[in-house]
Amino acid sequence: MLTQSQYEEYKFVCRLDHIKTFYAAIKSICFSDFGTLQASEDGLLITVEQGKSIQATIFIAPAFFAEFHIQDSQSFSVKINVLAECLSLFGLADCGIKMLYKGEGSPLLILLEPHDDEQVSTECAIKTTNVEEPMEYELDANSSSLNTIFMRGPDLSNIFHELDKAAEEYEFTISPLKPHFKIATLGVMQAESSVEVAKSSDMIILFNCRETTVAQYKSQQIRLTNKALQVATKVAIKTDASGLLELHFMMQSDDQEEMYVRFFITPLLEVN
Known part of the structure; x- marks a missing residue:
């Protein structure tokens, strides 16, 4: 001290x-x-x-x-x-x-x-340098299109493990109707692989969705979250009609104290 x-x-x-x-x-x-x-x-x-x-x-x-x-x-x-x-x-x-x-x-x-x-x-x-203010990203908590999913970290990690590793893009779909949560990939040869998770699945801790949202992201950016995902006990996935993706990774120390890593990823393009 x-x-x-x-x-x-x-x-x-x-x-x-x-x-x-x-x-x-x-x-x-x-x-x-x-x-x-x-x-x-x-x-x-x-x-x-x-x-x-x-x-x-x-x-x-x-x-x-x-x-x-x-x-x-x-x-x-x-x-x-x-x-x-x-x-x-x-x-x-x-x-x-x-x-x-x-x-x-x-x-x-x-x-x-x-x-x-x-x-x-x-x-x-x-050595430290003068700070450059980070970009400000924020989802509208009052938006009717704000969708939130809580999952166990190992379950989401397994989903990404099943998807095409050569994919150039990932497409996230969150919907009140089936498929409730879907991640699809688009590879070099336009071959698609996908995983669907029902809101009643044991993988889902919380599912809150009022409107269907669909957005695509560069796979390279999604893969930058891998290290956080591999050690996360829980993950919160949030997005809205804008396509901005917010991922919260909860990490626990040995004495159960919680630390959070949050990612914001902008969409590659809008999907109607």
């Missing part, structure tokens, strides 16, 4: 006793060069974007941390792959981690302490 005088030197301090879930979340969004970190009293947001077509955000509530201290809101950018590399310095060893930030122009300090060797620790300083 830092002393009160040491706290005053830093604008942001947080500590996790176990790194596993945090590292998995960071690895799941390493598809672009830079990530934006936004720390506030509400928690920590880490956002990565690729063009104007896909955005991923990790949200970690203060309760997830063993220690969370913030002076005003702080925003800065770091190379996300460098952050991931720092977190993996001790391989698969269980580590505690502390992150410290003094303010604009200062590096992000990472302190790692393996639990199996109290004599070993390491410190990394990651």
